[in-house]
Amino acid sequence: MPDLATPRTVTLLGSTGSIGTQAIDVVRAHPGRFRVEALSAGGSDVVLLAEQVATVGARTVAVADGARADELRAALVERLGAAAGDVEVLAGPAAATELAGRGSDVVLNGITGSVGLRPTLAALEGGSTLALANKESLVVGGSLVKAAAAPGQIVPVDSEHSAIAQALRAGAHSPDQSEVRRLVLTASGGPFRGRSRDDIKKVTVDEALAHPTWAMGPVVTVNSASLMNKGLELIEAHLLFDVPVDDITVVVHPQSVVHSMVEFHDGSTIAQASPPDMRLPIALGLSWPERLDVVSPPCDWTRAASWTFEPLDEDTFPAVGLARAAAAASATHPAVYNAANEQGVAAFLAGRIGFLDIVETVERVLAEHDGVAAAGVTLDAVEGAERWARARADEILARS
Known part of the structure; x- marks a missing residue:
C-alpha cells in the first residue's frame, strides 16, 4: 500500500448505505488523501448514487439492479451534463464483484449481507487492501476468505x-x-x-x-x-x-x-x-496503519x-450461543446461521412473523444442517448451503 503522501485509490461498495455515505464524508474531510475510483450500490437510490459520483469524481459506477441502469444514466446526465459520458456504468449482480477486482489500493466493502462474499474474494484476489464492513462475507466464506487473504490484507471496519x-x-x-x-x-x-x-x-x-x-x-x-x-x-x-x-x-x-x-x-x-x-473505524479502514487527523x-x-x-x-438472547455452536459445528454452519437469519429478518421487517421467530428459525435450520468439513469447502459448497438454508428457513417461516 502506498504512503499516505500519495493519494490512495479507493473503491466503495455499498456507497449509498450507512457505511458508504460516512466513508464519503471521511474522504471529503481529508482532501488529497484519497482518490475514489469507483462506487457501487444496490440501486434503491440512483439519484444519490449519481450525486456521489459527482461529489467524489468517480470514473466508474455500478448498480446491482440492472433494471435501474438507464435511470442511473439519466441521473448522471442531469447531474454532470455532457461529462456523464465519461463515467463507465456497470449493471447487474456481478457488477460489484468486477469493480472489487480491479486493483484499487483499498476496497471498502460496505455491502449488507452475504451477497458481499464474491466482491470480498475479488478484492483479495486483486491485491487490494480490503476494508471489511461486510462481516457476513467472512462469516459465510470463512476458510475461503482466509485462504485468499495475505497477512494484513484485511482491515476490519x-x-x-x-x-x-x-x-x-x-x-x-x-x-x-x-x-x-x-x-x-x-x-x-x-x-x-x-x-x-x-x-x-x-x-x-x-x-x-x-x-x-x-x-x-x-x-x-x-x-x-x-x-x-x-x-x-x-x-x-x-x-x-x-x-x-x-x-x-x-x-x-x-x-x-x-x-x-x-x-x-x-x-x-x-x-x-x-x-x-x-x-x-471507517477512516482507519481507509488509511491503516496510519491515522487521519480529526476524524471524530x-x-x-x-x-x-x-x-x-x-x-x-x-x-x-440466545443468538450468541447459537453462533458459538455454529462456528464449532462445521465450516458451512456459519453460512447457514447467517442465511437463515437474513430470511427471518426480511420476514420480520415485512410484518409476516414475530420478533422471536427470527432466532427460533435460525436454531431449527442449524439443527437440520449436516455441514461440510473445512477440507471440503468450496465456493459452490458454501453457496449451496446458503441456498438450502434460505429455502428451509422460508418453509419454517411460512408456518410461523
Whole structure:
C-alpha cells in the first residue's frame, strides 16, 4: 500500500448505505488523501448514487439492479451534463464483484449481507487492501476468505473488530496471538436490554429499529436488537484474529464507548474507547496503519461519566450461543446461521412473523444442517448451503 503522501485509490461498495455515505464524508474531510475510483450500490437510490459520483469524481459506477441502469444514466446526465459520458456504468449482480477486482489500493466493502462474499474474494484476489464492513462475507466464506487473504490484507471496519485490531497493535508482539487470553466484544444490548423473553414476544418493527446509540440500516439494526449481530461478530472475531470461540466473551456496555477489549495472559486488558461514531473505524479502514487527523471528537475527559458493563442475558438472547455452536459445528454452519437469519429478518421487517421467530428459525435450520468439513469447502459448497438454508428457513417461516 502506498504512503499516505500519495493519494490512495479507493473503491466503495455499498456507497449509498450507512457505511458508504460516512466513508464519503471521511474522504471529503481529508482532501488529497484519497482518490475514489469507483462506487457501487444496490440501486434503491440512483439519484444519490449519481450525486456521489459527482461529489467524489468517480470514473466508474455500478448498480446491482440492472433494471435501474438507464435511470442511473439519466441521473448522471442531469447531474454532470455532457461529462456523464465519461463515467463507465456497470449493471447487474456481478457488477460489484468486477469493480472489487480491479486493483484499487483499498476496497471498502460496505455491502449488507452475504451477497458481499464474491466482491470480498475479488478484492483479495486483486491485491487490494480490503476494508471489511461486510462481516457476513467472512462469516459465510470463512476458510475461503482466509485462504485468499495475505497477512494484513484485511482491515476490519466493524467498530468492535477495529477496536480489537488497535488493541492488539498496542499490546501483543506475538504473530500467533499467543499473548492473548481472550477477546471481549462489547454490545450495546440494543433496544430490548433488560427485558425478558416474554416482554419481547410482541415487539413491533418500529421498536426493534429504535436503536439507543447507533444509526444503521434496518437489517443491521434488527440484528442488533436480537443480538444476532453480536453472534456474527463473534464468528468474525474468531476468524479474523485466530482466537477460539470459547476465548471470546460478549459483555453488554450500554454507553457504546468502549468498543471492545483484549485481555492478555499477564492480566492486562487494553480497551479502545471513543464516542460512538462509525467514521473512526471507517477512516482507519481507509488509511491503516496510519491515522487521519480529526476524524471524530474524542471522549471529553473533563466531564464526569460512567461506563457500565453487564453480563449477556443468554436466556433472552440466545443468538450468541447459537453462533458459538455454529462456528464449532462445521465450516458451512456459519453460512447457514447467517442465511437463515437474513430470511427471518426480511420476514420480520415485512410484518409476516414475530420478533422471536427470527432466532427460533435460525436454531431449527442449524439443527437440520449436516455441514461440510473445512477440507471440503468450496465456493459452490458454501453457496449451496446458503441456498438450502434460505429455502428451509422460508418453509419454517411460512408456518410461523
